[in-house]
Amino acid sequence: MAGSAAKRKSDFSTLPKTKSRKPRGSGGPGPTRGVSKEIERIDHLFYTYADSSSGMIDPEGIETLCSHLEVPHTDARILMLAWKMGCEKQGYFTLDEWRSGLKALRADSISKLKKAFPELVQEVTRPSNFQDFYPYAFRYCLTEDKKKCIEIPVACELLNLVLGLQFRSQVDKLVNYLKYQSEYKVINMDQWMGFLRFCNEINFPSLDNYDSDLAWPLILDNFVEWLRENKS
């Protein structure tokens, strides 16, 4: 059972990248009755939360959804769900996004969706997917058009959310530093990607393989300097 589930997931693992707006399930060759039934139920679930005027699940709908799922709306799993759906705008789920996401998760009810969460978490944590999920999380937070950076407090929340599980101690220090420093008010994508690279590649807490002569973003040089100072 678990093996087949993993296979299904991998079929859709590239889905968020394509940002497709086409409903996947219905467009496939020879949709069986079961499938169309499933889509019906998925759509039904969508309209339970969607705002009738905009035709989307808006922040309010998401909050209701979260309460039914019994997770806080700031939980990492909601972000993962958004990623799985290929959701483009923070706080809004379109029908297409909803369909592709839930179909991929094989969930057409709240209880199934709840059950799908542990697997979703596992999926996201796989390095190949995480490389995609991590910048997605950043882009997801760019709430306005042409916005290229996120504010420090948002960045801290997001770090907690996406890296907190894997790199607890690094994230704690980094968040402390980001709140302490006053030079930067916002974080750009380059710095954001730098954080992940730092967590993945630098020995912590010894930092012995960190070399500020390499092409690290300056903010990380400062962070490391701060860490080293505070240590001694």
Add this chain to the structure above:
Amino acid sequence: MVLHKYGEKLYAGLESTMTWRLKEISKSIEAAQGGLFLEELNTKWMDHNKALQMIRDILMYMDRTYVPQSRRTPVHELGLNLWRDHIIHSPMIHSRLLDTLLDLIHRERMGEMINRGLMRSITKMLMDLGAAVYQDDFEKPFLEVSASFYSGESQEFIECCDCGDYLKKSERRLNEEMERVSHYLDAGTETKITSVVEKEMIANHMHRLVHMENSGLVNMLVDDKYDDLARMYNLFRRVSDGLSTIRYVMTSYLRETGKQLVTDPERLKDPVEFVQRLLNEKDKHDKIINVAFGNDKTFQNALNSSFEYFINLNNRSPEFISLYVDDKLRKGLKGATEEDVEVILDKVMMLFRYLQEKDVFEKYYKQHLAKRLLSGKTVSDDAERSMIVKLKTECGYQFTSKLEGMFTDMKTSQDTMIDFYAKKSEELGDGPTLDVHILTTGSWPTQPCPPCNLPTEILAICDKFRSYYLGTHSGRRLTWQTNMGTADIKATFGKGQKHELNVSTYQMCVLMLFNSTDGLTYKDIEQDTAIPASDLKRCLQSLACVKGKNVLRKEPMSKDISEDDTFYFNDKFTSKLVKVKIGTVVAQKESEPEKQETRQRVEEDRKPQIEAAIVRIMKSRRVLDHNSIVAEVTKQLQARFMPNPVVIKKRIESLIEREFLERDKADRKLYRYLA
């Protein structure tokens, strides 16, 4: 006998006879007492030589036939060998001879007169007996004894002499030894004995000498002891590491004193004095290197690098150097000849070359030049231009293009004003005279500044000029920089005394208000003139608070201007001078906030330059590691300033954000250029 095949007998007979004879001689030499020993040896040697010559002549036939055939030693050589074996190497003579020689040399070193002729004969005898005899039986022990003598003597000297005396003594000893060689030793000994003296007297004590308290190298430098320094240079040059030792001590001394000089807060109070000190310091050491160190290139380089090191320790150096030039070009050069001016400017350029932040200098130079030009304070147009040419030669066309633009503007303005008055004089009548400098935006260090409200009389003529100017030059915009102008106004005071007041445009605006009223509050003045508050305060301060120039009276009386003050026309103003120059209270040196502002503008100006350099480099290299970028950018820009690596990194990040560059996915070191 040789013909009768008795050659061998003859040869053997000669050998034994000579041996017997020499044994006799050796006895008589041995018997010689004390000082006579050498003389006896010498006489006998002369005799022996003479005899030998004769014997050789007599036995010439044998020497030519028998000796080569039977491979015997030739007669003369045989005689010498026998002399060597039986006289010089005879146990009674051998050591006595050496001791006597060494004793005599020692005595001579101690100041006694000895018979140098005799000495020469003896050493020559040793040489005649073969170089090996000279070396083994005399030279080697001589060098050993000398080494221990000088080791002892140098120890004694160094305990009781100061560095200068010690060097003098060493030099004398060295010369003595060379003289000794020339008088009575073999020429080949010279390098050997001098190297002994050099090693014992100099190399072994080098560090102690250089650092000797109260008389070492540093003291010599401080007191300009050219002779001592030259002596040290010439002696130390003989030993390995000698010059580098001097250079090292000199460099650290220069850096230390230089650092004190440029960081001493007392010194920073007077920029002109500050720069003058730097120049004096440079002159002093230039002279030392020239006079005492034979203009040694390595020393010049050490001097230059030291200056570069400490001048840049103080980030106000560029400003101060520009202020120094300003001072010279304002008044300092009055009466100086053209050559003098050139010398001074050349010296300034030398300091300029040491600056790492040449762009900062340019910023200040522009400001100071603008003030000089606009206030008509420059004393020599030639000197001004000469300085610009020097900067241009040093840093290229770009560096000075704006400065040159300022000169062009001045000239054009002059022509424009002549033309204006030629064409409009009848229209203008008797009103105030206007002198406009038209400044090209960008060339001058102007800051956008809203013009103040000019008095109506002035406004009228300004408008006339505006229409004239825009009439002849279409498509231009003219804004008044009322913060940079000056005015001459005539004023009549209480008792009818008339004065001509030289004031700034702002001050004129304030004073003109008092034509219609006697008293005004600060608020009134501010409202009527629309002069920015900080400028207004400064200009009121100079009008009301400076003794002898207080054409206004302030209530309440105090040193500072407050917003509640009221100002009155000062009826009782008197001055011995007809022309009164009322300067604005303006700090010549920049105040701390002004400095910060200039600094910030410099930093802003650098950003595009650094980015341009990065893009240029990356465009040609495509992929490059971080350190190489930093190194190349620094190389490209260092003629103008030293870019800070952190700033370069920031610029790289900004370029990444704007998608000119990206980080390599795999290699943390690398950046890639995105076309």
